[in-house]
Amino acid sequence: MAHKLLLLTQDNDKFRQLLSAHNLEELIILGDDPSSISSANIWFAEPNLAAPLLNLGNNLQWMQSTFAGVDRITGSRQRRDYTLTNIKGIFGPLMSEYLFGYLLAHQREHAKYKQQQQHKQWIPGSFRTLQNQSLLLLGTGSIAQHIAQTAKHFGMRVTGLSRSGAAKPHFDHVDTIENLADYVTTSHAIASILPSTLETKNILNEAMLSLLPEECVLFNLGRGDVLDLDALAKQLQNKPLQNAVLDVFNQEPLPSEHPIWQCANAIITPHIAAPSFPEQVVEVFVENYHLWTAQQPLKHQVDFFKGY
Template sequence: MLNRLYLCSENHDQYADLLSQARLPGLTLTTRLEEANLVLADPPVFANQLEHAHQLVWLQSTFAGCDALLANPKRDYQLTNVRGIFGPLMSEYVFGQLLSFTRHLHEYQAQQTERRWSPISYRSLQGMHMVILGTGSIGAHVAMTAKHFGMTVTGVSRSGAPITPFDDVVSNTDLHHALSSADVIVSTLPSTPQTKHLLNADSLSHCHHALLFNVGRGPVLEEQGLLSAIEKQNIRHAFLDVFATEPLGNDHPFWSHPAISVTPHISAISVPEQVVMLFKENYLRWINGEPLQYVVNVESGY
């Protein structure tokens, strides 16, 4: 059987070259979406074309998050995403920011320009309590890195089921209690109806001068609730890589807020070489009639 693959990505040419080199049996690229039974796509780029994919059977997302696709009621296809490659990148981002902040590296950079020698006291990460929202592959990798620094780590998930390497895992119903003892909070959650504004003025009011990271999806965080939590000193500083609307508007208050660090959704980018490796493995499963890996549950959103 000949499988026709439609590409829709900002890295279209790179994906086309990599797939050509992969020489996958029975696979040909097509520029006509209406005849494609397979799609490899960046969800935000492809979302408005989904309803025209009449022959679509399987869509391989180049991202972990597929909320742009799941917003469409079309459900007559199998959706897989990218997993297992973003955890290390997310950990680099979180701990790069965390260590720079807790070790006052920006202050020392300023001191250097002034030729000023003025040590600043700091607290080690060892013994700190990190609460991670989301216990999937990304959250688990961040937790594993935290353990290397001697932190205790609590995971928060819908089920609350225990999983390695977390010291403990609680359900969403115990979120407030978990946040009350957190030194560092990291949200790796996807955007679903259940996670929207999970971090809000009420839940954040239980924090005590915590550091907050959002590297999952923007809608998980209620933006006005964060501003309120910072004003009340529940949140000491927020490191935000994802936002409800991207790119962030020029007049958005986050840009100039001294207690918020903004980055342009770069904590973990999709690397085409890695995505094609995952697609190749899944495609070979596909043509051999084996179950696909990394299937997205369209009901739960992940």
């Protein structure tokens, strides 16, 4: 039996080329015309593009998300009568490069020395090492585990917080996310890699942010809605030794009038910490397609109720 695949991405031509090169047996890659939506039983899609079309997918059986985050299609009002898989296992190295690139630049005072260079100044500073510093990771999934493993190479102490609090590789300690307030006060660096769920929304609110140590570095790399950005902007203005590195936001692009742009102790990047490389995404789909045709459980299945 032939399977019909609908592509819903911002680069359908690229993905069509990559998928065709695999010569997947009994897979017909449909065109981009509207009639394909109702006839396809497999969707290869970006969640934001798939969300408004879900109810038109009369034959949808399986959707492979091209992103890790799927909150746009797991809401309580969205249909859940199909198998949803997302992308995991490829973002850990990219997130680690991003986080430690900025963290090391901060600790080693890169910006200060670049400024001194422009004025031909020779003024040694007093950098701090990452050794024995504490890193708090909100989330303990595959991305967080890779970050934790990298942190151990630098001699950091790593704590993870998750919904279950179950032990995971590379962490010195794991607890439940409900105990967040017990850990933020003693963490040198904090990074959220949390998905967007009812439990995680606004978890880094004004009250929680007020507990951050004076010289803490806060990263938000998962979802924008876990963080009260207005409260953070006010706090950074009042606490110049605190720093934030932000890659995800409630509204993207981030509105130009938001005060966080003006915070000298904030770094803002346009959701580029861990892009999905097409070749890697296709490899995940191909592996799952072989499982699908063999009627075996698919990898990286999403729990609609948990949202990840």
